[in-house]
Amino acid sequence: MPTGRFARAAGVLAAALVMAGLAAAPASAASGPNLKVTAVAQQGNWLSGDTVALDVTVANIGDAVAFGAFGTAYSESGTDFWTDRNQWGDLSDGGSGANIAQGETRTVHLTGQLGTFNGDSIVHIEVYAGNDVDYSDNVLRITLPMARGTERVAGVLYGDANGDGKPSPGEALAGAEAHFIGVGTTNDLVSVTDATGHFHFDNLPLSRNAYVSFQKVPGGWVDQPVGTLRLDGRGAYTALEVRAVRPLSDVLHETIALDRTSYAAGDTAKVTVTLSNSGTKALTGLYVGCDAGGFGSELVIADDQWGAFGYQRREGTLAAGQRLVLTVSGKVPDKSAYTGSTGLDCVAGDGHSGGAPYAAVNAKVPGLRADSRGQVWFDKNGNGLLDADEGMANRNLVLLENGAIRAYARTDANGYATFKDIPVGNYQLRVLGPWKPAPFEGDLAIWAPPYGGAGDWHQQFVAG
Ligand SMILES: [Ca+2]
Ligand SMILES: [Ca+2]
Ligand SMILES: [Ca+2]
Incomplete structure (x- = not known):
């Protein structure tokens, strides 16, 4: 039988389990079926709610068929660990059991989910078969180590002016608000970047999904997404380098105009959108996306009218220095007579850059x-x-x-x-x-x- 000592070793290095199983084998085997169980757990610093993989290998090292074999895996103590018994296939204890021939080896891939933290999860794994000549190697206990403690999240926010993807001298962005939110924090926490662009959050509760985002970034810089942080006590996020880039609106400019200042419901309005590229590089993948606004009084423009600049196609291009006029038309909706206005709000984007330009225009629909x-x-x-x-x-x-x-x-x-x-x-x-x-x-x-x-x-x- 594996002891507590073995179980702890298993938590550190799953390979030790194999050794534990071997060490428990008898010196001389009696005649008959003899299942031997080993297991390898996915390694990690586990958090409540995590899904953990557990591979259980069953070998019949005896000299006869093992009839009616079935397995179970459950948390014996500590944090709960739930597995679905159907994952055992014909070894499920919900059925009549499997027959495993002498010399046959099977591996069952289990996954389980950890419950509310209650210390390390001690998982009991057992495969039963009738007449097993040595039951000492049919049972294992393995430890799933639970993460503990608190975390620090810290880093630097920089405006990548020289485009090398790294913080460079003079690129620190000071005075921006870094916002942290994760499990166990009810309101988001705020850290303002210092003169060197640094921010930090200390003593954070562990969290499977935590996020850092930025507000009030100076100079129009657009921070790039940090991605989901997993705070499991390893301190993996104490030196984040958060890159910010120039907004698309630095080089892409948009204006929008209507052919009249006043319409009646049912009229067709002509819309002119002018795009220009003041940069030194071509812009590609461009589109015009207009927001219907939700009140139903805005002009409705069929997407194909925008040609390559349609929201669906997103194939518009503008050479360096190019100016382009797009002309489309839309019906003034009946509802606009009740609100007294119609119009259009459109963003001009490239599908990936932040800080896309945006323009809006309105006209009256008088009468009521x-x-x-x-x-x-x-x-x-x-x-x-x-x-x-x-x-x-x-x-x-x-x-x-x-x-x-x-x-x-x-x-x-x-x-x-x-x-x-x-x-x-x-x-x-x-x-x-x-x-x-x-x-x-x-x-x-x-x-x-x-x-x-x-x-x-x-x-x-x-x-x-
Ligand atoms: Ca056995
Ligand atoms: Ca740089
Ligand atoms: Ca009041």
Whole structure:
């Protein structure tokens, strides 16, 4: 029988298991079937949830057929290790067992999954056959070592100005936010890169899937994906070199225009997209990808109109210094009459570079009018929430369009007001006086029923 000493050795070096099996063999064999079991476990520093491979070899070293043989593998103690017994094939203990001839050897490939951490997983492996003349070599215990401790993730963020794929003098990117998120961290952790571009996170919990990403990278540099980190206590990520490259928008430029400033639903709008390459190298694999936006009022352009620059083909090219005009057309959707606007938002990409240029254009679709009711409020108690007494009472409101006043309204005692019979479209809402919209507030869209007017809007204002 393998002892605890053998089992620990097995955890370190699976080959030791073979030795354990041999060492346990009897000096002289009796006549009859005699299965001998060995096993090799996939090596690793294991984490909860990991899948671990386990190859179990069964040899009949006796001189007779072993009838009704079946195997099992289960965690005897420590972290749970689950295997599916069907992986044993005809050796499954769910069946009638396998017959293994004298001299025959079989290897069963098992995989199992580790449960919640409870120390090293001690896995019991056993293959039974009737009349086995020496049962001491039918049972093995192997240890799957579980990862322990904490991890450090650290590295440098650099803008690869000389294109050699390595950090070079002068390439450090300072002041960027490195964000870490992994199992066991509820919010992402932030480390700001120092003057040498370095960031670090210490005492991180172990994690099968952890991620580092960057925000506020200076100078328009685009950081390249770091990939998934596996924090299993080996300290494999203490010297990351995170490369950043120039954005595609440095060399690829896009403008977009419509043939009119106003349409009716059902009209055909002509769109002109101009692309230019200000760089010294040809750009290939280019495409124009337009976002339908989700409201259904944007122009719909069939992809084949873009030719080689279609989102599907992605075969557009621009020589160094080349300027190219693409002309397409699309129907102004019926829904745009209710929102008062149509348009198109398009990115020009090459399928792999970050920082692709983006352009948008809008036009009016006038005609319908609607009422719009809502509330303006001021966060008196600073809790970030709209509380009962925070409506701005008896204030004069205006709707602006391109800086011009289009409508007036006055709030009631609770800060509510209704703009009456307004042409549908997008407006900027203002409270007259020392107030300005909170930074996150956008335009006030006035839509006609059934798309608009169903509920009240709420816009927050701050001292201006
Ligand atoms: Ca045996
Ligand atoms: Ca470099
Ligand atoms: Ca409040």
